[in-house]
Amino acid sequence: MNWQDQHVIVAGGAGFVGGHLVRAVLQRGARVTVLDNFHTGMRDRFAGVSNARLKIVEHDVCAPIDLSCDLIINLACPASPKKYQAAPLETWRTSIFGAVHLSELALRQGARFVQASTSEVYGDPLEHPQRESYCGNVSFTGPRACYDEGKRAAETYLMDLHREVGLDLRxxxxxxxYGPGMALDDGRVVSNFVVQALSGRVLTIYGDGLQTRSFCYVSDTVDGLLALAETDDCADKIFNIGNPKEQSVLDLANLVAEMTKQDLSVQNGPAAGDDPRRRCPDISRARAILGWSPKVSLEEGLRSTLAEFRGRLS
Ligand SMILES: NC(=O)c1ccc[n+]([C@@H]2O[C@H](COP(=O)([O-])OP(=O)(O)OC[C@H]3O[C@@H](n4cnc5c(N)ncnc54)[C@H](O)[C@@H]3O)[C@@H](O)[C@H]2O)c1
Known part of the structure; x- marks a missing residue:
């Protein structure tokens, strides 16, 4: 792919991942149009960016839109449980109607379509680590279902569109x-710990802290998304993009405390509803087909994250 010839639509581009992805795509020389309704995105996300090839359009992806484009990357959807649980109907509509309207635009334009789905499609997994073939263990009426099931339904729709009419899909x-640029009130565990530690507050762990996650630094996730967009020959359409190093939430709290030179003082809150116990991707498919794997260690990623959050908090 020659990025300089590409007009790329990034839906949800004013969000956390979008902010990094849009900058990376601009650096490659493409033209970028961000579509965002600023539900969780920041209006000043690109305040420091002066680039005539960047256009920002306020648009809700639940409505159709017509624009010329060569590639659509659909990130539009609140990703933090705190944010999507505060707006479950909107989250559901965004997941489904956003995928429908944007993929139809891709078909009309002959554009490639990259969908940001989520590890939440695996729910509270019974298989470990999770391969793309695993069908998941999702509570479809629980408090996370608007997001998990919304993303699953979007995958269903997009796969059918690919099989029936040849949508060029990834x-x-x-x-x-995680990484710099997450909202200070994002509510996910890394930003919670970072904000609490930098403000000298007690770190709150929901549940016993033994639940595991795999934390991927945002530049690695962005590289994975770009590799997916660039790779022409992929018979498989679905790829895990994540860091296979599994950590307990308690280990993360210890590391953040150590790096901020705080005595670890943890307050255990009630476990979040339907919180998955273990989460770890099997990334063999992405390694083999995209030649992608994460490069940034948790310590390195946390160092950059702490530095950027420290700047905003002071
Ligand atoms: N960050 C993660 O850890 C993670 C993990 C799994 C999946 N994802 C997926 O990646 C994408 C980006 O995640 P993020 O962390 O940047 O989230 P984010 O909440 O920071 O960004 C989402 C963006 O989508 C926009 N948006 C929401 N509803 C919209 C609508 N109806 N129309 C137009 N724009 C809308 C928001 O304003 C925001 O700018 C999401 O689709 C999310 O599901 C992220």
Missing amino acids: IARIFNT
Whole structure:
């Protein structure tokens, strides 16, 4: 793919991952149009970016849109449980109607379509680590279902569109991604710990802290999404994009405390509803077909995250 010839639509581009992805795509020389309704995105996300090839359009992906484009990357959807549980109907509509309207636009334009799906499609997994073939263990009426099931239904629709009418499709099942630029009130575990530690507050662990996650630094996730967009020959359409190093939430708390030179003082809160016990991607498919694997260690990623959050908090 020659990025300089590409007009790329990034839906949800004013969000956390979008902010990094849009900058990376601009750096490759493409033209970028961000579509965002700023539900969880930041209006000043690109305040420091002066680039005539970047256009920002306020648009809710639940409505159709017509624009010329060569590639659509659909990130539009609140990703933090705190944010999507506060707006379950909107989350559900965004997942489904956003995927429908944007994929139809891709078909009309002959554009490639990259969908940001999620490890949440595996629910509270009974298989470990999770391969793309695993069908998951999702509570479909629980408090996370608007997001988990919304993303699953979007995958169903997109796979049918690919099989029936040849949508040029890639689906990234993204696992917990963290890094600079997350909203201070994001509510996910890394940003919670970082904000609490930097403010000298007690770190709150929901549940016993033995639940595991696999934390992927945002530049690695962005590289994975770009590799997916660039790779022409992929018979498989669905790829886990995440860091296979599994950590307990308690280990993460210890590391954040150590790096911020705080005595670890943990307050255990009630476990979140339907919180998965273990989460770890099998990334052999992405390694083999995309030649992608994460490069940034948790310590390195946390160092950059702490530095950027420290700047915003002061
Ligand atoms: N960050 C992660 O750990 C993670 C993990 C798995 C999947 N993902 C997926 O990656 C994508 C981006 O995640 P993020 O962490 O950047 O989330 P985010 O909440 O920071 O960004 C989402 C963006 O989508 C926009 N948006 C929401 N509803 C919209 C609508 N109806 N119309 C237009 N724009 C809308 C928001 O305003 C925001 O800018 C999401 O689709 C998410 O499901 C992220």
